[in-house]
Amino acid sequence: MNDDTRRNQPLFPISIVMKLTELSARQIRYYEEHELINPARTDGNRRMFSFNDVDKLLEIKSLIEQGVNLAGIKRVFELNQQAVSLLKNEVKNEQVSDAAIHRRLKRDLMHAGRLGKTSLIQGELSRFFH
DNA sequence: ATTCTCACA
């Protein structure tokens, strides 16, 4: 089982996530309604969140505090997703050396840090740091 | 005891 799989394991119920993120259940469900997160469901229809879900929620909270609306946050996630796809393809196609990849990742992570989206990138690219 | 959906004096 790799890190990606591990981070996507549905582990905690909404009560735990509320404490971890300091968000209300209402807010967490509201963000799901707007497709910013997609937690798994149990047999009894209870939401089960993964570490990635929690990271995303923390990112949402941070962006909300910075005055970004849900549409804007969704765009940030989409751009982030695109950047991740490009990096994954570079690695998959072996078009750059390992050293170049690490230099590229470090540069991108630093840039992302200024935009407050470090955790998301680190989460989705964690498997490249083995 | 918890979480879910729905609705709004």
Added chain:
DNA sequence: TGTGAGTA
């Protein structure tokens, strides 16, 4: 976004 109702 909060909150209460009625469930599962």
